[in-house]
Amino acid sequence: MSAPGVVSHFDAVVVGAGFAGLTMLFRLREIGLSVRVIERGSGVGGTWFWNRYPGARVDVPSMHYSLAIDPNLEQDWNWPETFSAQADLERYANHIADRFHLRSDIQFDTTLIAATYDEDRNRWWVGTDGGDTIECKYLISAAGCLSATNVPDFAGLESFGGSWYHTSRWPREGVDLTGKVVGIVGTGSTGIQAVPVLAEQVKHLYVFQRTANFSVPSKNKKMDPDFQRDWKTHYDDHRKVARLTSSGLSWPEPPTVSALEVSVEERNRVYEDAWINSSYTPLGLLRGFSDIATNLEANETCAEFVRNKIRQIVKDQQVAELLCPKDHPIGTKRICVDDGYYETFNRPNVTLVDVRGDPIAEVVPTGLRTTATQYDLDVLVFATGFDAMTGPLLAMNIVGRDGLTLRDKWNAGPVTYLGLQTVGFPNLFMITGPGSPSVLANMTTCIEQHVEWVRDAIEHMEHGGLVTMEPDAEAEDRWVHHVNEVADFTLFKQADSWYLGANIPGKPRVFMPYVGGFGNYRAKCDQVVEENYAGFSFT
Ligand code: NAP
Numbered sequence: 001m002s003a004p005g006v007v008s009h010f011d012a013v014v015v016g017a018g019f020a021g022l023t024m025l026f027r028l029r030e031i032g033l034s035v036r037v038i039e040r041g042s043g044v045g046g047t048w049f050w051n052r053y054p055g056a057r058v059d060v061p062s063m064h065y066s067l068a069i070d071p072n073l074e075q076d077w078n079w080p081e082t083f084s085a086q087a088d089l090e091r092y093a094n095h096i097a098d099r100f101h102l103r104s105d106i107q108f109d110t111t112l113i114a115a116t117y118d119e120d121r122n123r124w125w126v127g128t129d130g131g132d133t134i135e136c137k138y139l140i141s142a143a144g145c146l147s148a149t150n151v152p153d154f155a156g157l158e159s160f161g162g163s164w165y166h167t168s169r170w171p172r173e174g175v176d177l178t179g180k181v182v183g184i185v186g187t188g189s190t191g192i193q194a195v196p197v198l199a200e201q202v203k204h205l206y207v208f209q210r211t212a213n214f215s216v217p218s219k220n221k222k223m224d225p226d227f228q229r230d231w232k233t234h235y236d237d238h239r240k241v242a243r244l245t246s247s248g249l250s251w252p253e254p255p256t257v258s259a260l261e262v263s264v265e266e267r268n269r270v271y272e273d274a275w276i277n278s279s280y281t282p283l284g285l286l287r288g289f290s291d292i293a294t295n296l297e298a299n300e301t302c303a304e305f306v307r308n309k310i311r312q313i314v315k316d317q318q319v320a321e322l323l324c325p326k327d328h329p330i331g332t333k334r335i336c337v338d339d340g341y342y343e344t345f346n347r348p349n350v351t352l353v354d355v356r357g358d359p360i361a362e363v364v365p366t367g368l369r370t371t372a373t374q375y376d377l378d379v380l381v382f383a384t385g386f387d388a389m390t391g392p393l394l395a396m397n398i399v400g401r402d403g404l405t406l407r408d409k410w411n412a413g414p415v416t417y418l419g420l421q422t423v424g425f426p427n428l429f430m431i432t433g434p435g436s437p438s439v440l441a442n443m444t445t446c447i448e449q450h451v452e453w454v455r456d457a458i459e460h461m462e463h464g465g466l467v468t469m470e471p472d473a474e475a476e477d478r479w480v481h482h483v484n485e486v487a488d489f490t491l492f493k494q495a496d497s498w499y500l501g502a503n504i505p506g507k508p509r510v511f512m513p514y515v516g517g518f519g520n521y522r523a524k525c526d527q528v529v530e531e532n533y534a535g536f537s538f539t
Helices: 019-030 071-076 086-099 189-201 225-233 235-242 264-276 282-287 296-313 317-323 443-464 473-488 518-530
Strands: 008-015 035-038 112-118 123-128 133-141 163-166 181-185 204-209 215-217 336-338 350-354 360-364 367-370 374-376 379-382 428-430 469-471 536-538
Touching: 008 019, 019 035, 019 086, 019 443, 071 235, 181 189, 181 367, 189 204, 189 336, 215 264, 225 235, 264 282, 264 296, 282 296, 296 317, 317 350, 428 443, 443 518, 443 536, 469 473
Parallel strands: 008 035, 008 133, 133 428, 163 379, 181 204, 181 379, 204 350, 215 336
Antiparallel strands: 112 123, 123 133, 360 367, 367 374, 469 536
């Protein structure tokens, strides 16, 4: 391949200026690399820049959901609430960018539209929508797992006379919904967070639900200053624990007792305790016993506990039954976390519409039509999720050695070694890529582990005068086999989830994240390094 008209040269191009991209830039500067970060948005924060829909909030406790890049940062920064809101998370990302003077290396409002590997020069050529070409040795995707928006292909959408928004592209200036009749499609984590807040603003809210989801109360509250002070005193210890646990949280591992080994009273006491007390994370409900993720009968005890909560909260029992998930084991889709979701259906201005029984037929100029009914709407909100994990990577049109496109290589689903690299694409690294724990553990811990691993690998190359790094096909095959083997041991594949790509029509059904636990995964990555990067080849 001949070199296109070169505009600039960097050691590394990082895609995305969310928590992963900012951390990667920080760490690559430490080893003296020149770096250009390409960011589609006009600001930093990634997920927390884009997802500014009403009610957006993280489901991991604030003290855990922070970066370890600098000991002074974690001491200086104060979180106002136990589960941080989008605005505070975006403020945190901005603080990091300013504090460490990162902005000078970030090119905003720019999308990477092509990346091609030049085998003659052992360099990547990166093209942007602004017409820039950048040559670099290392290409690192920090584009996130949930950043490629999924807007369903509803017939007639272009004819809609009102306004419509996808939750992950919510306008920065907000939307005044006072007095409006609003329809929201989607009841995943996003919809479940947005519904209670929207209900308070609008004249009437129609919630179009295709699949009911399990949700637990966040019990978000103002941060207790004494708790925060104490946590900061022991931050190092907390981080040491988080680096070893299966969840990536400073949190005790689940007990070894089965849900089926204890009495009904004891089981319900454990679930009730987790429901009421969410001091660690609302996901505690799934961790009361050892086998909720692996044994259907044990899982059902937990699922039925939540269904009974829904039946108690929602006054109209027909609505309550519709809200009770019955098609998948609890936890096999990302469990949702809410602030008053089920209670919202007791409001007179909220209507649940079952679009499983009465599917959406089309969008019409005045609203939305299901097969049986027409709903007149001023505003349509799509909380319809993402083309998860592979979507952001495939959108970059990456071409590796021998003209192999990533799209072709992953035609039957993503294949990687450790979720970090894929054969045929030298010096392409993925932060929290498919095949790593990523979305199944605390994202900040996962990001930092990957960023540090990639930084060390690059440092290893630079010190050794090495030109390329790429996995061996055999190591990649073994890892893909292992990722599947571990997923098969769980109930995860029983749900039509985005973990499996089931939410995107035509996407291969492959379980993408690594479910074997963050601690185990980290140990494997460390072992690979100790064994002189076993399974990777360098030139
Ligand atoms: P999601 O979990 O994929 O949910 C999308 C929703 O849209 C589902 O209810 C889906 O129904 C519905 N939907 C999609 N296409 C539809 C169609 N054509 N007709 C009718 N309904 C349709 O997406 P999400 O809620 O944005 O959440 C994605 C992930 O982001 C979460 O799992 C979580 O990891 C993360 N997230 C985290 C937080 C947090 O930290 N608190 C908040 C928001 C999101 P079906 O289920 O029937 O497909």
